[in-house]
Amino acid sequence: MTLAVVTGAGSGIGAVIARHAGKAGYRVACWDLDADAAAATAAGIGDAATARRVDVTSENDVVAGFEALDGPPSLVVNNAGLVRFGPLATLSIADWKAVLDVNLTGTFVVAREGANRMGAEGGAVVNISSINGIAAAPNGGAYTATKAAVIRLSEQMALEWAGSGVRVNCVAPGLINAGMSDAIYADPEIRRLRQGQVPLGELGTAEQVADAVMFLASPGAAYITGQTIAVDGGITVAALARMARPKSVDSVGADGPDPTQEVS
Structure with missing residues (x-):
């Protein structure tokens, strides 16, 4: 069985990613600042999962976490985040x-240490960004x-790591x-208004984010690197x-606008 490391795995999207990795056949190392939450996620996955308290802002913590694994990781998911x-x-x-x-230094350290330990066959790193990283939002x-x-x-x-x-x-x-x-979607009216702005007409789910992560980790994405997939409807x-x-x-056509004129 191949090994996956998921940060921020104690709750939310991270917990769902960890469970998806377990279903895909990975042994899963569930890392979180909340040790009890990480343990609960691991328990839900089963014997193939472990839990550890890891502070991704601490290089020593991250190195110790990787050294405690029973083999090289083939997948590292940087999900831990703070707002x-x-x-x-x-x-x-x-x-x-x-x-x-x-969000940034933690992602760098975990990815670096994970990539440096991946075996001769390499592996996949999936970093979790946000549509806030694509388009600015007020008060972010x-x-x-x-x-x-x-x-x-x-x-x-x-x-830099493609050669490896x-x-x-x-x-x-x-x-x-x-x-x-x-906290945002606890308000039904805010939920309705925000959902109405999504072209596909509904809010996304953690499972849909996890599906994208697992695709990028799969053989089906073997020729994909350096890309960002927006799971945003x-x-x-x-x-x-x-x-x-x-x-x-x-x-368009005879009754349409003059095609020589630019329209914006």
């Missing part, structure tokens, strides 16, 4: 650094900047009804979908 929402004008340096340490604090940086860091990792057979890709969840978003491509637009420009 400190608020306007940049009043964001404290402490909150900025806390989010940076978990440091979260938006770190998630954008994770995408670029993944591309750099993909380039290590593929690195990103998954950018959109409006997902799980994990950090629980189409929201990141919908910027112009609800802009006012005269119907007269929405037809």
Whole structure:
């Protein structure tokens, strides 16, 4: 059985990713800052799973976690994340650094240590970004900047580690009804309004994010590296979908607009 390491596996999307990895035949190392939560996830997976308290902001913790494994990992999923929402004008340096340490530095350290231990056949690293890393959102604090940086860091990792057979890709969840978003969707009206902005018409699930992760880890993605998959129901491509637009420009042919004229 191959070995997967999942950070932030104690709850939310991370727990679902860990369970999907277990179903796919991986032995799963469930890492989380909350040891009890990690243990609960591992118990739900079964004997093929282990749990460990790992602080991804501590290089010593991460190294010790990998050294405690019973073999080289073939999959590393960087899911651990932190948010400190608020306007940049009043964001404290402490909150900025806390989010940076978990979301960016933690991703770097775990990916580096995992990739350095992957066997001769290489493996896959999947970093969890966010649609906030693709398009800025107000009051995102440091979260938006770190998630954008994770995408670029993944591309750099993909380039530098390809020669070792290590593929690195990103998954950018959109409006997902799980994990950090629980507080947002507790308000039914906010849920309705946000869901209405999604082209596919519904919020995403943790299971759909996990499916994308497992695809990127699979042989079916053997020729894919340095890419970001937005699991977002189409929201990141919908910027112009609800802009006012005269119907007269929405037809072509003899009765349509002059094709030599640019329409935006």
